[in-house]
Each structure stands twice: as structure tokens, then as C-alpha cells.
Amino acid sequence: MIKDNIQEVLDNIKAACERSGRNMDEVTLISVSKTKPVEMLVEAYDAGSRNFGENKVQELCDKYEVMQDKYSDINWHMIGHLQRNKVKYIADKVCLIHSVDSYRLAEQISSEAVKKNRVIDILIEVNVACEDTKFGVKVEDALPLIQEIHNLPGIHISGLMTIAPYVENPEENRPIFKKLKQLSIDIGSLNLDNVTMGVLSMGMTNDYTVAVEEGATLVRVGTGIFGERNYNI
Ligand SMILES: *Cc1c(COP(=O)(O)O)cnc(C)c1O
Numbered sequence: 001m002i003k004d005n006i007q008e009v010l011d012n013i014k015a016a017c018e019r020s021g022r023n024m025d026e027v028t029l030i031s032v033s034k035t036k037p038v039e040m041l042v043e044a045y046d047a048g049s050r051n052f053g054e055n056k057v058q059e060l061c062d063k064y065e066v067m068q069d070k071y072s073d074i075n076w077h078m079i080g081h082l083q084r085n086k087v088k089y090i091a092d093k094v095c096l097i098h099s100v101d102s103y104r105l106a107e108q109i110s111s112e113a114v115k116k117n118r119v120i121d122i123l124i125e126v127n128v129a130c131e132d133t134k135f136g137v138k139v140e141d142a143l144p145l146i147q148e149i150h151n152l153p154g155i156h157i158s159g160l161m162t163i164a165p166y167v168e169n170p171e172e173n174r175p176i177f178k179k180l181k182q183l184s185i186d187i188g189s190l191n192l193d194n195v196t197m198g199v200l201s202m203g204m205t206n207d208y209t210v211a212v213e214e215g216a217t218l219v220r221v222g223t224g225i226f227g228e229r230n231y232n233i
Contacts, residue, residue, distance in 0.1 A: 002040060003047040005225045006031070009208070013219065016212035027212055030077055032204075032222030034059060035229045038066050044225060045071055053098075053220050055080025057089050064093045079161075079201075079220055081135045084108040092116045098123045098161040098201050098220075101137050106149040113154030120154060123161040123201055126183065128176045134163055139179065143187055150194045159199030159217070160184050170207035177202050177214035 009029060017024045031044045032053040041052060041063065052074055054060035064076060075095040082090075082099050090097075091112035100106050100122045113120040124145060127136030137145055142160065150157055162180045164173040180202055188197030203211025205224035212219060222229065 002043040002225060005227075006044060006047045006049060009221055009224050012209050013212055016209040020213040022212070022215075026217055028218050030079070030201075030218055030220045031225050032079065032220050033063070033226060034080075034222065035231065036226045038063055040226055041067065042071070045074065049225075051075045051077060051218075053077040053079040053222075057082070057086040060093065061089050077218075077220075087112050088115075091120065092118070094120070096121045096123065096158065096199075098218075099125045099135065100149075101125045101127075101135050101145075103145065103148050106145075106152060106155060110149075110152035110154045118154070119156050121156050121158045121199075123159050123199060124157065125161045125163075126180060128162045128179050129165050131165055136162065139183060142183060143190075146187060146192065146195060150192050155194075157195045159197050159201065160187075161201035161218075164202065164204070164207055164211075166206060170210045173207045174210050174214060177207075177211050177216065181215040 013027050014024050028051055030051045030053040031049045033041050034055050050073055060076060076093055078090055078094045078097045080099060084105055087108045109120055124142050125136035126139060126142050127134050128139055146157055160180055164176045167173055181200060184197040184200055199218060200216050201218040202216045203219040205221050208219040208221055
């Protein structure tokens with residue numbers, strides 16, 4: 001049951017907070033609902049989830065349209081790679097875009113946000129593990145990118161995000177989470193205009209407890225809540 005799964009994840013987050021001397025309310029669980037039907041999102045909502053993560057623009061928009069009236073207090077997170085020509089569809093729907101990794105994408109978000117008369121919170125996606133298959137900037141390119149974009153209107157840089165590799169033993173990802181945390185401290189200490197580093201989006205089903213121990217404020221859990229995804233149906 002989705003409800004039991006969410007409770008289990010929250011219990012694990014709580015235990016990880018206790019082990020690392022953190023406060024449970026510093027951590028928000030994002031239910032990653034990609035590929036899952038609206039009925040399952042409603043189940044998660046009824047179990048208390050108010051944060052949902054999607055990685056495709058079309059799917060996010062479809063679910064948003066169906067759910068916004070009755071479930072208007074959901075926060076929608078765009079966690080996947082985002083094409084510039086699709087920013088306009090989500091600019092008025094999302095609370096946070098986790099996957100900004102280029103000047104041109106930030107500029108597009110800025111211009112759509114200005115059109116919609118809002119400020120969109122964004123995270124810089126950092127490819128800490130340097131995997132070829134992943135998006136995101138290299139660790140050393142995060143600050144230069146932030147320096148280029150932080151004065152754009154209509155966006156606020158709220159922190160950093162990373163996708164760690166899939167590993168058998170989640171301990172293997174601990175150095176990656178530590179590195180992202182340190183990078184956020186370093187960048188935060190510069191006190192750039194329009195940049196805060198309070199948000200660290202890291203940790204998925206396989207490794208979220210380690211991520212919480214290392215300072216995650218947003219964990220993105222899909223399989224652990226909704227079960228395995230089937231891309232063939
Ligand atoms: C799918 C996805 C997740 C959730 O992955 P699980 O292993 O199912 O928890 C988290 N973050 C991103 C960016 C994703 O695309």
C-alpha cells in the first residue's frame with residue numbers, strides 16, 4: 001500500500017535525522033510519480049503527500065490539469081531534463097525546477113517567468129559523479145553558471161540538485177552527497193544577490209537515508225512509494 005510505503009520512508013528519514021542530529025522538518029519528501037496514474041497520486045495525497053515530482057513536461061501538465069481543482073495545494077516539482085521550448089508549459093505550474101544546467105535554459109525560464117509575472121525557484125543540477133549519461137554541470141562549473149545567471153529577472157536560485165549513480169551499496173554515494181553539500185556551503189558563503197543555498201535535492205529510493213545524513217533537504221523517492229515503474233505499458 002502506498003500509504004504504508006510513505007510511512008516507512010518517513011520513518012527512515014526520521015531515523016536518519018536522529019542519527020545525524022538533524023531536525024525532521026528540515027527534510028521534505030517528494031513523491032516521484034512519473035509513469036504512475038493519477039489514482040496512485042491521489043492515494044499518496046490522501047496519505048499526506050503534497051509534493052510530487054515529474055520528469056516529463058507533458059505528463060506533469062496532464063496530471064496538473066486533472067488534479068489542480070481538487071488538489072490545489074500540491075507542489076509540483078520538475079525533476080527531469082527540461083527542453084527550452086517546453087518551459088512555457090510548466091512556468092505557471094511548478095514550485096521548483098531541479099534541473100537547470102545551462103545559461104540558455106535559465107534565460108528561457110527567466111523570460112517565461114517574467115511573462116507569467118512570477119518568480120520561479122530553480123536548482124542547479126550538478127553531475128557530481130561525472131557520469132556521461134547524465135545531465136548537469138560539473139562541480140567546477142556550478143559557480144560560474146550561477147554567476148552568469150543570478151541577476152536574471154524572474155528566477156531565484158535556491159540550491160543544488162544531484163542524481164547519484166545507481167549503486168548496490170548506498171554508502172558508495174556518501175562522498176557524492178558530501179561533495180554537493182560542501183559545494184552549497186562554499187557558494188552560499190559568497191552571498192550572491194538572488195542566491196540562497198538552503199535547498200539540497202539529493203537521494204532517491206536506493207540512497208535517500210545516506211543523503212539525509214549528509215544534509216539533503218529534498219529527497220526524491222519514486223519506487224519506494226509507488227513500486228517499480230513499467231515503461232512497456
Ligand atoms: C525517477 C527519478 C527519481 C526517483 O527514482 P527512484 O529510484 O524510483 O526513487 C528521483 N530523481 C529523479 C531525477 C528521477 O528521474
